[in-house]
Amino acid sequence: MPWDNNLATFQLQLLSKIIDIKKYPFTKLVMVHKLTEDEYNELFTLLEGMDREYRQQKEEGLLDYSSHLVKFAGMLNEKLNPTETIFALHKEGYYPDLLGEFIRLIKKDGL
Secondary structure (H helix, E strand, O other), rough: OOOHHHHHHHHHHHHHHOOHHHHOHHHHHHHOOOOOOHHHHHHHHHHHHHHHHHHHEEEEEEEOOHHHHHHHHHHOOOOOOHHHHHHHHHHHOOHHHHHHHHHHHHHHHHO
């Protein structure tokens, strides 16, 4: 039997009512902004590369990561707001060091 898109949408709406969506703000963003699986995977590929670069540069003594934040915002899928996405990912526990640095920069610069 072929997958019914209306049924899937309805079931997702039901699921979102029974789980505490406040604990999963990034997952909610993905659903609300209708990110595709490819777009979702692209975001995590971007984050993985940026996290690796962040860790390497931190070991080398780099202190200012503003350019990383700008790069992330510029490469982020246009469906997503950078600040909202950073806070949501951080709340779900993804890349805590990198995203914690981004949050520190956002709060410092009032972005």
